[in-house]
Amino acid sequence: xxxxxxxxxxxxxxxxxxxxxxxxxxxxxxxxxxxxxxxxxxxxxxxxxxxxxxxxxxxxxxxxxxxxxxxxxxxxxxxxxxxxxxxxxxxxxxxxxxxxxxxxxxxxxxxxxxxxxxxxxxxxxxxxxxxxxxxxxxxxxxxxxxxxxxxxxxxxxxxxxxxxxxxxxxxxxxxxxxxxxxxxxxxxxxxxxxxxxxxxxxxxxxxxxxxxxx
Amino acid sequence: xxxxxxxxxxxxxxxxxxxxxxxxxxxxxxxxxxxxxxxxxxxxxxxxxxxxxxxxxxxxxxxxxxxxxxxxxxxxxxxxxxxxxxxxxxxxxxxxxxxxxxxxxxxxxxxxxxxxxxxxxxxxxxxxxxxxxxxxxxxxxxxxxxxxxxxxxxxxxxxxxxxxxxxxxxxxxxxxxxxxxxxxxxxxxxxxxxxxxxxxxxxxxxxxxxxxxx
Numbered sequence: 001x002x003x004x005x006x007x008x009x010x011x012x013x014x015x016x017x018x019x020x021x022x023x024x025x026x027x028x029x030x031x032x033x034x035x036x037x038x039x040x041x042x043x044x045x046x047x048x049x050x051x052x053x054x055x056x057x058x059x060x061x062x063x064x065x066x067x068x069x070x071x072x073x074x075x076x077x078x079x080x081x082x083x084x085x086x087x088x089x090x091x092x093x094x095x096x097x098x099x100x101x102x103x104x105x106x107x108x109x110x111x112x113x114x115x116x117x118x119x120x121x122x123x124x125x126x127x128x129x130x131x132x133x134x135x136x137x138x139x140x141x142x143x144x145x146x147x148x149x150x151x152x153x154x155x156x157x158x159x160x161x162x163x164x165x166x167x168x169x170x171x172x173x174x175x176x177x178x179x180x181x182x183x184x185x186x187x188x189x190x191x192x193x194x195x196x197x198x199x200x201x202x203x204x205x206x207x208x209x210x211x212x213x214x
Numbered sequence: 215x216x217x218x219x220x221x222x223x224x225x226x227x228x229x230x231x232x233x234x235x236x237x238x239x240x241x242x243x244x245x246x247x248x249x250x251x252x253x254x255x256x257x258x259x260x261x262x263x264x265x266x267x268x269x270x271x272x273x274x275x276x277x278x279x280x281x282x283x284x285x286x287x288x289x290x291x292x293x294x295x296x297x298x299x300x301x302x303x304x305x306x307x308x309x310x311x312x313x314x315x316x317x318x319x320x321x322x323x324x325x326x327x328x329x330x331x332x333x334x335x336x337x338x339x340x341x342x343x344x345x346x347x348x349x350x351x352x353x354x355x356x357x358x359x360x361x362x363x364x365x366x367x368x369x370x371x372x373x374x375x376x377x378x379x380x381x382x383x384x385x386x387x388x389x390x391x392x393x394x395x396x397x398x399x400x401x402x403x404x405x406x407x408x409x410x411x412x413x414x415x416x417x418x419x420x421x422x423x424x425x426x427x428x
């Protein structure tokens with residue numbers, strides 16, 4: 001019977017590496033083991049684009065498709081982040097950066113858990129997205145540029161944000177009076193003024209299949 | 215073919231509820247669907263106790279056992295939280311509270327993703343643990359009190375924290391010069407000075423089986 005003993009928890013000369021692990025090493029169950037159990041590889045699918053470009057619509061459609069295929073997904077978006085983990089943050093540049101940093105760290109935990117995590121945030125600054133990419137292993141960050149002309153986003157205005165901005169009720173809206181920095185070399189670009197929702201989703205699914213994520 | 219249209223994203227009179235959902239409702243794939251796919255119910259197994267009481271040892275052993283049983287688990291502990299999501303936080307009361315708040319919010323996301331999330335943090339204050347419990351649905355928060363007399367924790371001292379505290383190198387160590395508030399009615403109590411590691415793990419597994427989580 002294994003009893004808790006001082007030796008069990010305190011480093012000794014012969015036991016140094018093993019016991020060091022108790023403090024610093026990764027959890028016993030590794031990302032590799034979890035991935036093996038699931039039959040698909042984890043990744044972060046990171047949607048970026050103007051408000052109204054279609055990030056939410058496509059991400060939810062994609063999640064449903066992947067779920068039907070038996071892929072374990074999780075969707076992070078404003079709904080479950082801004083009302084919870086980041087409810088203490090506002091919309092200053094500093095707070096927006098911290099918002100994306102935390103989302104990146106959470107996405108990394110989900111990837112470590114073996115999950116395909118879908119993130120849908122405007123994330124307008126290149127530096128923010130680069131920071132998240134650098135948190136992850138090579139190839140795990142899939143940047144999806146949801147590309148749509150501003151005038152069409154304004155027409156769609158699903159959350160009424162542009163309307164509020166034009167009425168002077170909100171300031172610093174991405175695309176209007178706050179910059180949106182386009183990705184230079186995203187893994188995937190979706191022109192949502194030209195493609196159907198299904199075409200957008202299929203483009204992502206094809207990428208995931210080609211790269212052997214699913 | 216479904217094209218993105220203004221109607222697709224903008225509320226109209228007949229379409230109000232559906233389109234409202236795009237903004238505010240939960241992701242299309244629900245916790246219930248994910249749970250159904252997995253064959254087990256999600257939960258937070260929250261270990262609390264003094265430094266050296268055995269939280270890390272038991273949590274890693276438990277994760278391995280659950281993983282072998284095909285249960286999808288994820289372990290949150292100092293290793294993956296303090297170096298990532300909470301690396302901006304120190305050890306003041308305020309920062310410790312914020313640390314636990316963020317962990318609670320992340321645990322909630324993992325539960326929403328259908329996972330059995332294991333959390334191993336001293337979490338010495340009742341209020342902190344109550345706050346996390348309140349984030350979750352009824353029954354989903356399983357508080358495990360890792361109970362061990364202080365003098366035995368000091369003997370074990372796996373991270374050398376007590377040694378440092380006695381040498382005056384660190385201040386505010388839980389159990390010594392910072393309070394540890396014992397849980398009043400934890401779901402599970404493990405007396406790690408009396409039970410073996412296997413007995414501790416089995417006690418948790420039996421609880422999960424009895425409550426039909428696994």
